[in-house]
Amino acid sequence: MIACPPRFKFLWMLLGTLILPWVIEGLLGRGWVRILDFALLSVLLAIGLNIVVGYAGLLDLGFIAF
Numbered sequence: 001m002i003a004c005p006p007r008f009k010f011l012w013m014l015l016g017t018l019i020l021p022w023v024i025e026g027l028l029g030r031g032w033v034r035i036l037d038f039a040l041l042s043v044l045l046a047i048g049l050n051i052v053v054g055y056a057g058l059l060d061l062g063f064i065a066f
Contacts, residue, residue, distance in 0.1 A: 004012075025033045 021033055021036075024036065
């Protein structure tokens with residue numbers, strides 16, 4: 001395998017990430033793109049909630065019961 005500078009690896013990954021939705025849409029149809037979009041959105045929301053609740057500790061609902 002030919003050694004490649006990290007900058008070029010990043011550019012190839014970025015290019016692949018930008019082209020991937022069109023390739024999936026062309027091969028599998030538009031429905032799979034929507035499913036993948038919803039799945040990735042759910043992952044991002046879960047990561048955000050984990051940061052807010054776990055790391056920052058901002059969501060405290062215990063006082064609502066009293």
